[in-house]
Amino acid sequence: MRAEEAILTRRSTRVYSDRPVEQEKLEQVLEAGRYAPSGGNNQTTHFIVIRNQEILAELARLVKQEFSKMEETPGMYKSLAGAIRRSKGEVYVFHYNAPVLILTANRIEYGNNIADCACCLENMMIEANALDLGTCWINQLKWLNENEVITQYLRTIGLTEEERVYGALSVGYAKNGLPDRKALPRTGNPVSWVD
Amino acid sequence: MRAEEAILTRRSTRVYSDRPVEQEKLEQVLEAGRYAPSGGNNQTTHFIVIRNQEILAELARLVKQEFSKMEETPGMYKSLAGAIRRSKGEVYVFHYNAPVLILTANRIEYGNNIADCACCLENMMIEANALDLGTCWINQLKWLNENEVITQYLRTIGLTEEERVYGALSVGYAKNGLPDRKALPRTGNPVSWVD
Numbered sequence: 114m115r116a117e118e119a120i121l122t123r124r125s126t127r128v129y130s131d132r133p134v135e136q137e138k139l140e141q142v143l144e145a146g147r148y149a150p151s152g153g154n155n156q157t158t159h160f161i162v163i164r165n166q167e168i169l170a171e172l173a174r175l176v177k178q179e180f181s182k183m184e185e186t187p188g189m190y191k192s193l194a195g196a197i198r199r200s201k202g203e204v205y206v207f208h209y210n211a212p213v214l215i216l217t218a219n220r221i222e223y224g225n226n227i228a229d230c231a232c233c234l235e236n237m238m239i240e241a242n243a244l245d246l247g248t249c250w251i252n253q254l255k256w257l258n259e260n261e262v263i264t265q266y267l268r269t270i271g272l273t274e275e276e277r278v279y280g281a282l283s284v285g286y287a288k289n290g291l292p293d294r295k296a297l298p299r300t301g302n303p304v305s306w307v308d
Numbered sequence: 309m310r311a312e313e314a315i316l317t318r319r320s321t322r323v324y325s326d327r328p329v330e331q332e333k334l335e336q337v338l339e340a341g342r343y344a345p346s347g348g349n350n351q352t353t354h355f356i357v358i359r360n361q362e363i364l365a366e367l368a369r370l371v372k373q374e375f376s377k378m379e380e381t382p383g384m385y386k387s388l389a390g391a392i393r394r395s396k397g398e399v400y401v402f403h404y405n406a407p408v409l410i411l412t413a414n415r416i417e418y419g420n421n422i423a424d425c426a427c428c429l430e431n432m433m434i435e436a437n438a439l440d441l442g443t444c445w446i447n448q449l450k451w452l453n454e455n456e457v458i459t460q461y462l463r464t465i466g467l468t469e470e471e472r473v474y475g476a477l478s479v480g481y482a483k484n485g486l487p488d489r490k491a492l493p494r495t496g497n498p499v500s501w502v503d
Contacts, residue, residue, distance in 0.1 A: 116314035116438035120340045120431050145315045147497040148490075149430060150445055153387040156496025163502040190419040192348040224385040225447070228475060231426035233497070235344060236315050239434065243311035250345055252420070271500035280423060295343075301351025302342040302428070305466035307358040 114243040121295045123238055126247025129211045129285035138244045139213065142284065145240035146217070149232035152225030158233045161216040161271050168270060169214060172263075176253055177205045179260050193256050207253040211283030216254060216267070218276040230279040237282055247287035254278040309438040316490045318433050321442025324406045324480035333439045334408065337479065340435035341410070344427035347420030353428045356411040356466050363465060364409060367458075371448055372400045374455050388451050402448040406478030411449060411462070413471040425474035432477055442482035449473040 143160055151158065163169055180200030189197075199205045208214045217233050219226035234250060241248045257263045258277040267278065338355055346353065358364055375395030394400045403409045412428050414421035429445060436443045452458045453472040462473065 114311050116309050116311045116434055117336065117340065119311035120435060121343050123343070123345070125345065141312065143499055145312065147494045147499070148316050148318070150318070150320065150433070151497075152385070152445075152447065156494055158497050160497065160499040161502060162499060165502055168502055188417075190347070193419070222383075224388070227422045228426040231423040232430040235427040235430040236434070238345070239311055239431070240315060250347075252347065270502045299342045299351055302344075302346075302353045302355065304338055304342070304355040304357060307356060307360050307363055307465045 119239045119243040122291075122293065123242040124292060124296045125249040126283075126285070126287045126291070127209045127249055128288040129209060129247065129283070130288045131212065132286040134213050134246060134285055138246060139284070141244060142237045142241050142246065143215070146215075146233040146237040149229070149236045151229045151232070152223075155223065155225065155229065157220050157223060158229050159218040159273070159276055160233070161218060163214045163216070163270065164212065169208065172266065173206050173208060175262055175266055176200075176207045176257065179257055179262055180205070180253070192252060196253055196256065208251055208283045209249060211249070211285040213284040214251065214281055215284060216278050216281045218272055218278045220275050221277050222275070226277070227279045234280050234282050241284055242291065245286070245291060246284055247291055249283045251281040251283055254281050314434045314438040317486075317488065318437040319487060319491050320444040321480070321482045321486070322404045322444055323483040324404060324442065324478070325483045326407065327481040329408050329441060329480055333441060334479070336439060337432045337436050337441065338410070341412070341428040341432040344424070344431045346424045346427070347418075350418065350420065350424065352415050352418060353424050354413040354468070354471055355428070356413060358409045358411070358465065359407065364403065367461065368401050368403060370457055370461055371395075371402045371452065374452055374457055375400070375448070387447060391448055391451065403446055403478045404444060406444070406480040408479040409446065409476055410479060411473050411476045413467055413473045415470050416472050417470070421472070422474045429475050429477050436479055437486065440481070440486060441479055442486055444478045446476040446478055449476050
């Protein structure tokens with residue numbers, strides 16, 4: 114798929130089929146992520162690729178549990194407030210039951226940690242779209258990246274003491290296939306020309 | 309160009325030719341940036357596209373001036389320390405004299421501001437590479453995004469009171485053309501498999 118098409122047709126996928134993601138495709142997605150630029154060519158983004166469904170289920174349970182202890186506050190970022198609200202309901206699965214969840218972690222003390230992880234995630238979204246895989250940016254583990262329960266659990270699957278999670282990506286085949294059209298026109302993201 | 313090729317051959321360009329960037333190509337790059345995902349589909353990234361060479365020169369002068377007032381500190385992010393050091397020399401042009409500089413600004417109070425801007429920048433880097441344009445992530449205006457002198461100047465070219473700059477991109481034709489090979493293999497950016 115052409116780069117421009119892969120960029121303009123990328124959309125968030127929130128309903129996944131059970132079809133497993135081929136190893137080769139997943140490796141292509143990860144390679145795209147690893148080739149993102151980094152501040153001073155630092156290359157400290159750590160990709161934690163979770164395919165074990167029991168671990169994903171346990172992580173989802175813990176995320177629900179920890180959000181459900183929190184309360185919405187005035188002026189809170191609306192997506193975070195929504196996560197807290199939904200976590201108090203019966204069912205809340207933060208990763209949309211995707212078969213693969215890729216965490217991007219980086220060093221706490223590194224000034225470009227969020228931006229580097231975001232570039233890696235964006236590359237993976239574009240490459241996945243080119244390979245007919247659906248993705249969705251997952252922010253819950255970033256919002257919980259100082260939470261002790263979540264952090265301790267993530268330490269058991271590879272997160273180091275120096276790292277925090279700054280973003281994640283659900284990956285899998287969309288239940289009803291990907292749309293082949295350009296995403297909805299942007300009404301925001303304005304451009305100012307300084308000529 | 310295929311998406312994968314555009315991602316894997318993207319490299320930073322730091323020496324630009326004087327050749328102007330065609331309006332159509334620049335609009336394609338900006339469209340790619342505008343189609344990046346945003347937290348809760350917020351779409352508040354503001355692209356400020358500077359092509360006026362007098363304004364770019366004045367901005368470069370102010371950036372040099374403000375960095376030269378700063379001092380390196382122990383443990384400082386090495387790229388920032390390098391900018392401060394170089395700013396005290398005779399010549400320091402933070403945007404590598406690229407013919408176009410695109411600032412990505414976002415709302416100060418918005419929790420996903422850095423990540424959203426990074427996704428927009430990554431999309432623009434990939435699309436530019438596919439169009440044979442060179443780019444380089446420019447972090448200096450992010451490091452100075454609380455500096456009063458820089459902020460006041462940016463207000464005169466479109467930055468609003470609610471916004472700060474969270475990243476920027478130099479864009480232009482590489483003086484010696486773009487390399488047509490994959491970037492150097494990543495030695496960092498490790499992958500942990502959780503199966």
